[in-house]
């Protein structure tokens with residue numbers, strides 16, 4: 001199981017690559033999250049876009065009316081994101097050793113960060129997510145599915161099974177949904193297979 005690249009690697013990537021050439025680039029809010037916002041009739045609250053990168057998802061969430069924070073381990077990503085929006089609180093933070101305050105968010109969206117971590121890091125990650133979510137807070141996760149073939153350059157993230165997701169979160173969260181879906185991108189011929197997971201702090 002792969003562990004994540006270190007922060008310098010992320011920083012180098014964000015310095016050297018045009019945002020729209022990044023494999024996960026899309027301007028649109030993730031449709032699974034958008035549907036969930038509609039179905040649950042969510043209109044306000046403190047939303048963290050975790051591993052926000054250039055902040056596309058954070059900006060889309062702010063347009064929905066949420067009070068949005070975007071955090072990322074890469075200072076370069078955060079610098080880029082700040083240039084594109086004034087009404088979002090963008091900050092550098094390593095979620096595995098997070099300085100974000102306890103119970104700070106009603107909702108967390110994570111499109112593509114959890115699946116970077118190995119088993120040891122996942123334990124730290126779950127602890128932090130639980131700490132920073134408010135009571136009854138909801139964590140929306142999009143991660144790569146085991147059903148996705150390995151990428152030919154061997155550079156993809158960890159590909160997860162439903163069972164791994166259950167095993168990781170079941171002691172700390174109510175698992176409300178694990179749905180087979182895709183990562184919507186503009187840079188792949190076919191969208192990579194993914195899970196959309198809804199977890200409530202228990």
Ligand SMILES: C[S@@+](CC[C@H](N)C(=O)[O-])C[C@H]1O[C@@H](n2cnc3c(N)ncnc32)[C@H](O)[C@@H]1O
Pocket residue numbers: 004010024025026050051052053054055056057071072073074077093094095096110111112113116
């Ligand atoms: C696949 S990208 C997804 C970016 C963004 N969520 C999106 O969908 O456009 C993963 C992001 O996680 C960030 N990241 C990696 N490790 C992290 C950590 N320990 N804490 C916070 N962010 C991290 C990376 O810098 C990168 O921006």
